[in-house]
Amino acid sequence: MNVSKILIGSDHAGLRLKNEIISHLADMDIDVVDVGTYTADSCNYPDYARALCKKIQSGEYGMGILICGTGIGMSMAANKHNGIRAACCSDTYSARMTRMHNNANVLCMGERVVGVGLACDIAEAFLSTEYQGGRHDIRVNMLAEIEAENQ
Numbered sequence: 001m002n003v004s005k006i007l008i009g010s011d012h013a014g015l016r017l018k019n020e021i022i023s024h025l026a027d028m029d030i031d032v033v034d035v036g037t038y039t040a041d042s043c044n045y046p047d048y049a050r051a052l053c054k055k056i057q058s059g060e061y062g063m064g065i066l067i068c069g070t071g072i073g074m075s076m077a078a079n080k081h082n083g084i085r086a087a088c089c090s091d092t093y094s095a096r097m098t099r100m101h102n103n104a105n106v107l108c109m110g111e112r113v114v115g116v117g118l119a120c121d122i123a124e125a126f127l128s129t130e131y132q133g134g135r136h137d138i139r140v141n142m143l144a145e146i147e148a149e150n151q
């Protein structure tokens, strides 16, 4: 695994899957910091996307995982943050490719979409794959240009 510490967050609809992923990654000696939510009470996914993305923006952490019912709301919220490249994945191929080509720094998944085993495989694929750089740099830099144009 390339990373030794990551952030994780969820809303109520992603809580169970989040807890499964936390124990799976802890078994792999990855330090996982949970930004919440911590209970099954209904809550709003943008709050947890914001909490996690701010810690990546500050440089404290390089990568994170966000889970909601579908993974879609979390990815939409995360991608509103400068410097965050969030990918909603429900297969391992996409998880590897979004690291290699998009230098994604946040993985989003849906508890109502993927089972625990697949979600853990997707997380492992994401966390163990390096960005390829090279010809992809120009395109990833263009994402930052779009952010700058929309300030």
Ligand code: RB5
Pocket: 011, 013, 014, 045, 068, 069, 070, 071, 072, 073, 074
């Ligand atoms: C919560 O019911 C659900 O809407 C949320 O977890 C997420 O799937 C939104 O994208």
